[in-house]
Amino acid sequence: MILPTSSPQSLRTNHIDLWFIEPHLLSIETITSLQTLLSDEEIFKLKQYKNKAAQHTSTITRALCRLILSQYTHADPRSLKFIRNQHGKPTLVDNINDLRFNLSHNNELIIMTVCISDDIGCDIENPKRKISIEPISRRYFAKQEHEQLIDLLGEQQQQRFFEIWTLKEAFVKATGIGIGLGLDSFYFDFNKRLSNNINVNFNDHYTLDKEAPWQCIQSMFNKQSLAICRASKVQQTINDFDAKHLLASLD
Secondary structure (H helix, E strand, C coil): CCCCHHHHHHHHCEEEEEEEEEECCHHHHHHHHEEECCCCHHHHHHHHHCCCHHHHHHHHHHHHHHHHHHHHCCHHHHHHCCCEEECCCCCCCCCCCCCCEEEECCCCCCEEEEECCCCCCEEECCCCCCCCHHHHEEEEEEEHHHHHHCCCHHHHHHHHHHHHHHHHHHHHHHHCCHHHHCCCHHHHHEEEECCCEEEEEEECCCCCCCCEEEEEEEEECCEEEEEEECCCCCCCCCEEEEEEHHHHHHC
């Protein structure tokens, strides 16, 4: 897909732009160019990484965030400034267009979602990753989700686990609170799913607005389990863009 130049004016309220890139395919020269987009503070933090693979992915993620947001703000990516809330979620400083964004990454894929005005969160996980499903779901998931999982076997159980896990991560990131919200305070009902949209339900100890409108979308994307949650009454359209086309601007 060849990317048009995006802008807040062309990003509709019922659209989510989903940007992606495969970090392991980028050359050393490209990584070096991406590093020039980062602030001194970001470079200092990256130098603290002991794991080189994590440092590599984080470098691309931070630089890509700047490069993508510059497509909407038409500002130099190096000039963008961020502020984090008390739970660590970043937003743009001087965000006159009310852009909202969120990122997720692993060593195979980096994604970034962008929309206007509404809180948004995203998450990706490799659904083939080995994990101890039963003890994790019993400890962290809502009782309703744990019971769904133990009724499944093998590959179906593995797939459902990562569907739930990514939805939960995307949801708490969208709220801006993170896992402090309590992963067992809400749950997803796959029996009432409409296409890729999954209903979110709330237990008694959920502390936020239970009437807030949520669009919770779950699907496979580039062999990864993907979830996006946005606080919106409007059915969402997702436009996916390969961010590698933006790298030409670094030459």
